[in-house]
Amino acid sequence: MIQVQNVIRNYKTGETVVKALKGVSLDIGDGEFLSIAGPSGSGKTTLLNLIGCIDALDGGEITIEGQPVSGMDKKAKTEFRRNNLGFIFQTYNLIPVLSAFENVSFVLSILNIPEKEIEERTMRILKEVGLEGMENRRPDRLSGGQQQRIAIARALVKNPKIVLADEPTANLDSKTGEEILKLMKEMNRKYHTTFIFSTHDSMVMDYAKRLVLLHDGQIVSDERR
Amino acid sequence: MRFIISLALKNLSRYKRRTIITAVAIAVGLMMYIVVDSILLGAEFESMRNLRWYETASARIMHPDYWEDRLMRPLDISIEDPYTIVDSLRKEGIAAAPRTMFSADLILYSEDFGEDGHMPVQVTAVDPELDNSVFRFEDTLIEGRFVESGTNELVIGSWFAEDIGAKVGYWVTLVTRGNGGFYEAMDMQIVGIVNCPNPNVNRTLLMVPIDTIGDYLAMEGAATEINITLPESAKIAEEVARIQQLLDPNGNNLLVVSWDDLARDYVALAEAKRGGTGMILFLVFIIAAVGISNTMLMAIYERIRELGMMRALGMNDRSIQLAFMVEAGGIGLIGSTIGVLLGIAINFYMVNVGIDFGLLMRDMDMGYRIQSSFRGTWNPSTIITAFFFGSILSMLVAWIPTRRALKMDIPSCLRHQ
Numbered sequence: 001m002i003q004v005q006n007v008i009r010n011y012k013t014g015e016t017v018v019k020a021l022k023g024v025s026l027d028i029g030d031g032e033f034l035s036i037a038g039p040s041g042s043g044k045t046t047l048l049n050l051i052g053c054i055d056a057l058d059g060g061e062i063t064i065e066g067q068p069v070s071g072m073d074k075k076a077k078t079e080f081r082r083n084n085l086g087f088i089f090q091t092y093n094l095i096p097v098l099s100a101f102e103n104v105s106f107v108l109s110i111l112n113i114p115e116k117e118i119e120e121r122t123m124r125i126l127k128e129v130g131l132e133g134m135e136n137r138r139p140d141r142l143s144g145g146q147q148q149r150i151a152i153a154r155a156l157v158k159n160p161k162i163v164l165a166d167e168p169t170a171n172l173d174s175k176t177g178e179e180i181l182k183l184m185k186e187m188n189r190k191y192h193t194t195f196i197f198s199t200h201d202s203m204v205m206d207y208a209k210r211l212v213l214l215h216d217g218q219i220v221s222d223e224r225r
Numbered sequence: 226m227r228f229i230i231s232l233a234l235k236n237l238s239r240y241k242r243r244t245i246i247t248a249v250a251i252a253v254g255l256m257m258y259i260v261v262d263s264i265l266l267g268a269e270f271e272s273m274r275n276l277r278w279y280e281t282a283s284a285r286i287m288h289p290d291y292w293e294d295r296l297m298r299p300l301d302i303s304i305e306d307p308y309t310i311v312d313s314l315r316k317e318g319i320a321a322a323p324r325t326m327f328s329a330d331l332i333l334y335s336e337d338f339g340e341d342g343h344m345p346v347q348v349t350a351v352d353p354e355l356d357n358s359v360f361r362f363e364d365t366l367i368e369g370r371f372v373e374s375g376t377n378e379l380v381i382g383s384w385f386a387e388d389i390g391a392k393v394g395y396w397v398t399l400v401t402r403g404n405g406g407f408y409e410a411m412d413m414q415i416v417g418i419v420n421c422p423n424p425n426v427n428r429t430l431l432m433v434p435i436d437t438i439g440d441y442l443a444m445e446g447a448a449t450e451i452n453i454t455l456p457e458s459a460k461i462a463e464e465v466a467r468i469q470q471l472l473d474p475n476g477n478n479l480l481v482v483s484w485d486d487l488a489r490d491y492v493a494l495a496e497a498k499r500g501g502t503g504m505i506l507f508l509v510f511i512i513a514a515v516g517i518s519n520t521m522l523m524a525i526y527e528r529i530r531e532l533g534m535m536r537a538l539g540m541n542d543r544s545i546q547l548a549f550m551v552e553a554g555g556i557g558l559i560g561s562t563i564g565v566l567l568g569i570a571i572n573f574y575m576v577n578v579g580i581d582f583g584l585l586m587r588d589m590d591m592g593y594r595i596q597s598s599f600r601g602t603w604n605p606s607t608i609i610t611a612f613f614f615g616s617i618l619s620m621l622v623a624w625i626p627t628r629r630a631l632k633m634d635i636p637s638c639l640r641h642q
Contacts, residue, residue, distance in 0.1 A: 049635075052537070054537050054634075054639075055635070055636050078536070078540075078541050081538065081539040082539020085539075087534075087537050089639065093533075093534035093639070095232070095531055096531075097235035097236050097239040098232070102231075106232075107538050109227070110540050110544065
């Protein structure tokens with residue numbers, strides 16, 4: 001489903017060129033629950049961003065569902081992300097002026113889905129992530145765990161093929177982090193959505209069905225469990 | 226689109242302080258624009274009206290050579306039979322009155338004025354029966370009465386009277402050269418004081434009966450000019466051409482000059498002032514634009530991560546741009562509405578009461594033909610322009626920083642602190 005072939009990504013900081021990814025290759029199948037792990041600076045977020053079509057690679061190719069996304073222009077990438085990808089961010093990145101319901105429903109609004117369907121799907125997903133009754137609350141009235149649940153609901157409400165999560169539990173305490181991971185795993189099982197998440201937390205790695213270890217921009221191990 | 230509008234409105238209400246401060250900046254800018262424009266336009270309108278009512282009339286007939294030498298006030302270049310022309314104009318429905326202008330030396334006596342003295346003056350000889358059908362001095366009398374035909378009477382401007390200590394009943398002598406160069410001295414009694422809204426006239430006016438002066442100066446029924454008044458709505462250039470055509474077949478060799486040619490200096494000054502006004506108004510707008518721009522820049526800068534998230538989730542740049550522009554337009558709309566309402570409220574006072582610059586105008590010539598109160602005027606086009614400009618300008622100034630933020634790559638937006 002996702003083919004990462006010999007991907008290279010370099011960053012320039014002044015005169016110095018930092019080689020973030022040095023020819024990474026990886027195949028990810030449908031419905032996988034995959035963790036990309038590694039220390040800080042190993043390239044896991046970069047890899048996630050490239051799969052998520054929000055960064056441009058310097059070499060190699062990424063194909064998702066048979067489509068070579070790395071060659072797409074900006075407009076096509078935006079459309080691809082809108083239709084196929086869900087994102088969960090470390091800092092939740094919710095819109096502070098919107099309620100939980102609105103934060104989730106806006107991704108359906110930009111897909112031009114009818115209002116009635118938007119409401120039904122949003123309420124259903126909020127119930128599934130355990131936020132029933134809190135749909136009118138704004139993010140500042142919710143705990144970190146609850147905010148991340150909104151982010152998960154937002155990522156899943158459009159039934160994407162792939163959900164990308166960059167250190168989804170890094171801002172949460174271990175108990176809440178575990179709850180979030182359980183929720184993600186449940187959603188993976190229920191909707192057969194591919195989850196790819198980056199982490200350097202061993203507890204999070206334990207939840208993964210497949211663990212890809214990165215070090216200095218290269219894959220050092222790829223373990224299925 | 227509904228989501229974009231809803232998001233913009235929610236951001237406006239959530240960031241209340243920012244919305245209020247920026248809206249107030251816009252409101253103050255627009256209010257100033259409306260009020261300043263109203264005062265300047267009102268002053269110009271009133272100045273021009275006072276010019277026509279007390280100084281130039283709507284147009285003037287004179288000999289072409291007199292027009293060339295008008296500063297010298299030559300009595301020998303005159304209109305020989307002014308009343309025939311006045312009558313023929315009146316038959317055409319045009320109010321006209323002859324006048325003779327001359328320079329003289331005004332002699333003051335110690336019996337009335339406390340000490341003897343003299344000064345150069347400009348004297349206006351008028352037909353008391355006809356002059357008030359063209360000019361409006363009758364309404365400005367504050368003491369005494371207007372001059373009567375065949376008398377040695379004189380009416381003086383109130384500021385001039387104040388400056389020389391003149392009162393009704395005082396005697397003065399005018400010494401001048403008559404038509405032909407002979408010297409003539411005329412004893413005149415002050416019978417009235419006028420407080421003319423035109424400060425230039427009020428500072429210098431000395432008005433005497435034209436028939437008395439005609440006898441003294443051997444004018445033999447001639448006058449140096451005929452003043453004409455036309456309705457306010459009349460197209461002056463067309464009317465001047467029409468009057469010129471009426472005069473030409475009679476072989477008069479006379480010239481009709483419109484008021485704006487007569488007051489060419491003032492018109493040039495007014496045009497220069499208009500340029501200055503435009504600059505002031507431009508600066509007001511620049512200040513408002515910088516204020517809005519700064520606020521929107523801050524608003525966008527602090528929400529770059531939010532912007533990155535929206536882009537990552539597939540919202541296109543155009544929609545994001547639109548969301549921020551609608552938000553800025555909302556601030557502009559609030560500011561414009563408040564600014565226009567405030568501007569109208571203050572302008573209501575300016576139109577009906579105005580600001581009294583009497584003390585300033587008494588001793589200073591600012592070029593305006595206004596003696597005391599500067600009043601505003603209603604200018605709907607300025608109010609409408611201000612309203613739309615405030616709203617549209619806000620949207621435009623949001624466009625640039627949003628565009629810049631959208632040029633950042635998404636990971637940088639998401640990392641932004």
